Amino acid sequence: MYPAVLIVDDESTIVDSLDGILSDDGFEVIHAFNGYEALKKIDSHSPDIVLLDIWMPGMDGIDTLKEIKRHHPNLPVIMITGHGSIESAVDATKSGAFDFLEKPLSIDKVILSINNALNFRKLEEENRYLRKKAIEKNSITGTSPAVQKLYGEIMAAAPTDASILITGENGTGKEMVARTIHQFSNRPEGPFIIINCAAIPEERLEPELFGHEKGAFEGASAKNRGKFELAAGGTLFLDEIGDMSINTQAKMLRALESKTFQRIGSSRTLHMDVRVITSSNKDLESEIKEGRFREDLFFRLNVIPIHVPALRKRIEDIPILVDFFLTQLAEKSSAPKKTLSKEAVELLKQWHWKGNVRELKNLMERLSIMVESEIIGKNDIPAPYNPDIETFPETGEERNRIFTMAQLDQAKAAFEAEFIRLRVDQMNGDLQAAAKQMGASLNFVKKRISKS
Incomplete structure (x- = not known):
């Protein structure tokens, strides 16, 4: 299908x-x-x-351009004139023109400008599609009053550049909320950079944030750009800000107040153009009273507070979440979608969900792999979610499923997977803490979780 070009000119010779x-x-x-x-x-x-x-009688080109952009903002418009001036070009550009060409027209320039505009439009459409998919992927799933309230807070906060503090338990989806805010912000095309303050040792966190010059400290073998630089024009998400040391908090506060920073080992001052979103599963006001968090930094970060509700506060969303996760898993594995029986769903509504949405997602992945039937029934729900399943006293693992396996290797692998999954759930999804408790390496736990 050939592209359609509308030529608007009062001179018929030009049109022809x-x-x-x-x-x-x-x-x-x-x-x-x-x-x-x-x-x-x-x-x-x-x-x-x-x-x-x-230059046309009646409604001139600039007014026509403004009307086009008001009703068709994504339609590219190239302005042409025989009376070109800097002022006209500036007016046209400000009003949304893609390009500005002067008469007598160079045919090569006309064709080049048209092709550039069409390619740019195609790229914009692809970006809008990808952004739409990103929004769908990171959207908060549910229709409960708690989620509707959360939606409202996100939509109100997103278009601003104000700092946002997201609170909530582990596994509730704080990162997902931050990504959604970024996608609906004025910076959706900019980068979204994440740094987990709890996962990085104190001595490494400052270089990660601000960057460093070569030789700034032992081990700094090359210059490194920090996350503030990498997030320029976009959003910097500081996950678990409550685990940041007091010393780093002070430097963070200075950077946010002045909107400037310096790489470690450099005297050059860099200006930041970053929207900062933070999260914490801790009660930061209690941390302030205990002297572990700066009150002035808290007020700087908590301009717009958003609380993500625990899953037990929105139990009515469980059927929707179950369907959403099982749909995702089916698409990922190119397998038929599985469903939960009504009895199975009602059973899940009785659980306390300390690991929140993350725990539910892990359970759905486990069931989609372990249950052969396309309908997952109540008896397929494992312990500890199912009180009717006999369990080991110490671990709460299923006795009947593992003992019915024919092969020793299969049973050992199943027990290992369940044991690791239980420990991760007990640590509220914190893989590093679970690995430490089990005396295993973090990489080992990550591999087993990804395979299970």
Whole structure:
């Protein structure tokens, strides 16, 4: 299908000349001789691009351009004029024109500008599609009053550049909330950079944030850009800010107040253009009273507070979440989608969900792998979620499922997977803490979790 070009010019010789050239190049050409006619043609023919003369009787090109952009903001418009001036070019650009060409027109420039505009439009459409998919992927699933309240807070906060503090238990989806805010912010095309303050040792956190020069400290073998630089024009998400040391908190506060920072080992001052979102599963006000968190930094970060509710506070969302996770798992594995029986869903509603949505997601992945039937029934729900399943007293693991396995290797692998999963759930999804408790390496736990 050939691109359609709408030519808007009151000079018929220009229209005829462009028509012949563009038609020969494979474009479908539409004509309009004034601004009013152009607007009607756009509504009736939906062109892919508009070539618009600035100087026309009645509604001139700039006013026509403004009307086009008001009703069709994604339609590229190239302005043409025989009376070019810097002022006209500036007005056209400010009003949303893609390009500005002067008469007499160079055919090569016209074709190049049209192709550039069409390629740019295609890229914009791809970006909008990817952004839509990103929003869908990171959206908070549910219809409960608690989630509806959360939606409202996100939509109100997102378009601003104010700092946001997201609170909530582990596994509730604080990172997902931060990503959603970024996608609906004024910076959706910018980077979204994450740093987990709890996972990085104190001595490494400051270089991670601010960057460092070569030789700034032992082990600094090369210059490194910090997360504040990498997040320029976008969002920096500081996860578990409550685990940041007091010393680093002081430097963070200075950077946020001055909107400047220096790489470690450098005297050069860098300006930051970053939207900062933080999260914590701790009660930071209690941390302030205990002297572990700076009150002035808290007020700087907590301009807009958002609390993510625990799953037990929105039990009515469990059926929706179950369906969402099972759909995702089916798409990922290219397998038929499984469903839970009503009895199984009701059983899950009775659980306390200390690991929140993350725990539910892990359980759905486990059931989708372990249960052969496409309908997962109540008897398929394992311990400790199912009180009718006999369990080992110490671990709470299932006795019947493991003991019915024919092969020793299969039973050992199943027990190992269940043991690791239980420890991770007990640590509220903290893989590092679970690995330490079990006396295993973090990489080992990550591999086993990803395989299970």
